[in-house]
Amino acid sequence: MYSLLQQIVSKIDGKIALSFSYQAEDAAVLHLLSQCKIKSFEVFTLDTGKLFDECEKLHKETEEFFKISIKKYLPKSGEIEHLEKKLGDWGMRESLENRRLCCRIRKVEPLERALKGKSAWVTGLRVAHGITRNNLQIVEYDEKFNLFKINPIVFWSDEELFGYIKEYNLPLNPLYSQGFKSIGCKPCTRAVKDGEDIRAGRWWWENPEHKECGLHIKEK
Ligand code: SF4
Numbered sequence: 001m002y003s004l005l006q007q008i009v010s011k012i013d014g015k016i017a018l019s020f021s022y023q024a025e026d027a028a029v030l031h032l033l034s035q036c037k038i039k040s041f042e043v044f045t046l047d048t049g050k051l052f053d054e055c056e057k058l059h060k061e062t063e064e065f066f067k068i069s070i071k072k073y074l075p076k077s078g079e080i081e082h083l084e085k086k087l088g089d090w091g092m093r094e095s096l097e098n099r100r101l102c103c104r105i106r107k108v109e110p111l112e113r114a115l116k117g118k119s120a121w122v123t124g125l126r127v128a129h130g131i132t133r134n135n136l137q138i139v140e141y142d143e144k145f146n147l148f149k150i151n152p153i154v155f156w157s158d159e160e161l162f163g164y165i166k167e168y169n170l171p172l173n174p175l176y177s178q179g180f181k182s183i184g185c186k187p188c189t190r191a192v193k194d195g196e197d198i199r200a201g202r203w204w205w206e207n208p209e210h211k212e213c214g215l216h217i218k219e220k
Contacts (some may be wrong), residue, residue: 001152001153002032002034002035002036004138004152005032005033005036005150005152005215006035006036006037008138008139008150008152009033009036009038009122009150010036010037010038012119012120012148013119014118014119014120015041015042015117015119015120016033016038016040016041016042016111016118016119016120016121016122016173017041017042017043017044017114017115017118017120017121017122017124018030018033018041018042018043018044018121018122018123019044019045019046019111019114019121019123019124019215020043020044020045020062021046021124021183021184022045022047022051022054022055022058022059022069022164022173022183023173023182023183024124024161024162024170024173024176025124025125025126025153025161026124027062027165027170027171027172028124028149028153028161028164028165028170029122029123029153030043030062030066030068030125030150031066031124031164031168031170032152032153033152034066034096034150039190040176041122042071042118043066043068043069043070043071044070044071044072044073044114044214045059045070045071045072045073046072046073046107046110046111046114047072047073047110048075048106048136048185049074049075049080049106050106050185050186050187050188051185051186052175052183052186053171054173054174054175055183057174058171058172058173058174061153061171065170065171066198068207071114073110073111073113073114074110075105075106075110076105076109079105079109080105080106083101083102083105083106086098086101087101087102089187090187092187092188093101093187093205095186095207099188099203099206106185107215108215111215112145115145115147118145118147119148120147120148120149120150120200121142121145121147121148121149121150122150122151122152123149123150123151123155124151125151125154126151126153126154126155126156126161127154127155128156128157128158128198129182129198130197130198130199130208136151136154137151137154138150138151138152138154138155139151158198163174175191178191179191179192179193179197180192180201181198181199181200181201182198182199182201182202187201188202189201189202190204
């Protein structure tokens with residue numbers, strides 16, 4: 001995968017950014033990208049204010065391991081005040097509309113700022129994540145953000161992913177050992193049982209086809 005990723009990034013003219021969301025996928029992609037011969041790339045995360053404590057610890061460990069700085073993008077404070085008044089602590093679970101509003105303010109708007117001026121966005125998306133990610137490709141053009149989206153491990157299985165993490169001893173979120181298979185915000189993520197889908201613990205009260213926060217929806 002490394003040589004293919006090298007070929008892809010060498011064709012990118014402009015700034016490259018990698019989104020880091022405290023998942024095993026991001027560590028693998030960061031490791032692959034770190035080996036590519038490119039001038040520089042930015043690693044950023046969306047600090048929604050609703051993350052698990054384990055993610056903050058992993059943030060530091062990852063920075064130390066890769067000798068990098070992971071830039072945090074936060075939601076706008078004025079909008080958060082309004083959101084918290086409207087939804088309280090758990091209002092995002094009351095309707096799809098509420099949940100999408102919360103994701104819009106805490107994730108999508110900060111992502112728009114993070115990707116501004118970038119030519120390529122590298123992600124840890126995988127087809128194995130389920131129904132909403134069936135049609136992903138290694139390289140796509142994202143019309144919403146007007147940049148190339150590079151998904152280097154899109155076709156990796158769980159075995160390949162966790163085998164890679166183990167082989168290179170990469171920092172891993174301790175939530176995986178507590179039964180989590182996909183990591184998101186605390187109010188909207190739970191551990192899953194054996195045999196359940198990878199993203200069954202994300203917004204578990206919603207239909208599977210709604211399970212996206214808006215970061216990876218292609219429409220403008
Ligand atoms: S995942 Fe949940 S807490 Fe996080 S931004 Fe979306 S609705 Fe809000």
